[in-house]
Amino acid sequence: MGHRAEPEHTHPDEVPVQTALAALADPVRLRLVRELAGAADWERSCGTFDVPVGKAALSHHFAVLRAAGLLEQRDQGRGRVNRLRRAEFDARFPGLLTLVLREEIAGA
Amino acid sequence: MGHRAEPEHTHPDEVPVQTALAALADPVRLRLVRELAGAADWERSCGTFDVPVGKAALSHHFAVLRAAGLLEQRDQGRGRVNRLRRAEFDARFPGLLTLVLREEIAGA
Numbered sequence: 101m102g103h104r105a106e107p108e109h110t111h112p113d114e115v116p117v118q119t120a121l122a123a124l125a126d127p128v129r130l131r132l133v134r135e136l137a138g139a140a141d142w143e144r145s146c147g148t149f150d151v152p153v154g155k156a157a158l159s160h161h162f163a164v165l166r167a168a169g170l171l172e173q174r175d176q177g178r179g180r181v182n183r184l185r186r187a188e189f190d191a192r193f194p195g196l197l198t199l200v201l202r203e204e205i206a207g208a
Numbered sequence: 209m210g211h212r213a214e215p216e217h218t219h220p221d222e223v224p225v226q227t228a229l230a231a232l233a234d235p236v237r238l239r240l241v242r243e244l245a246g247a248a249d250w251e252r253s254c255g256t257f258d259v260p261v262g263k264a265a266l267s268h269h270f271a272v273l274r275a276a277g278l279l280e281q282r283d284q285g286r287g288r289v290n291r292l293r294r295a296e297f298d299a300r301f302p303g304l305l306t307l308v309l310r311e312e313i314a315g316a
Contacts, residue, residue: 195303
């Protein structure tokens with residue numbers, strides 16, 4: 101794989117609540133967040149998520165999560181690995197991730 | 209004004225978190241919720257909200273808020289009055305309304 105741009109990130113402190121809610125109000129992104137919450141930091145690479153979308157759509161969902169301050173990504177070897185920004189996001193929006201993670205999502 | 213159907217309501221206990229997040233991830237609905245939070249129960253009638261949308265769109269936003277367990281409406285005389293279901297919604301999604309109400313929404 102050739103050279104590619106590093107992903108852009110937004111810190112949760114810069115994220116309006118509306119952006120955070122919109123990022124989480126989607127079944128695919130909720131699934132990604134839930135899977136990340138169950139994994140160690142940097143454990144999951146982009147191709148390992150069990151979501152019913154193609155590569156382009158998945159890339160879009162990752163971008164939305166980064167822009168909402170929920171996701172940190174870095175390139176590692178030929179892949180890209182992921183971390184849920186749980187502590188930073190919890191500091192900015194206390195309790196929101198807990199609400200989202202506490203229940204199974206219907207149909208997801 | 210002639211006979212019309214009473215609005216249908218959904219109790220917050222029946223609402224998936226994704227539905228609650230989607231209802232709040234919209235600038236017009238956030239504005240409605242914020243205005244309701246600043247008013248007494250049943251104080252506000254439907255025509256009194258300061259939102260930049262037409263009657264049909266407003267009616268849709270009210271329906272989304274009712275389906276998310278956020279809004280109770282009842283007919284009163286020739287109008288319809290509104291109540292934020294704050295206690296019930298807080299019991300179902302602790303802290304979520306507090307997060308939403310604590311900051312001004314950019315551009316709303």
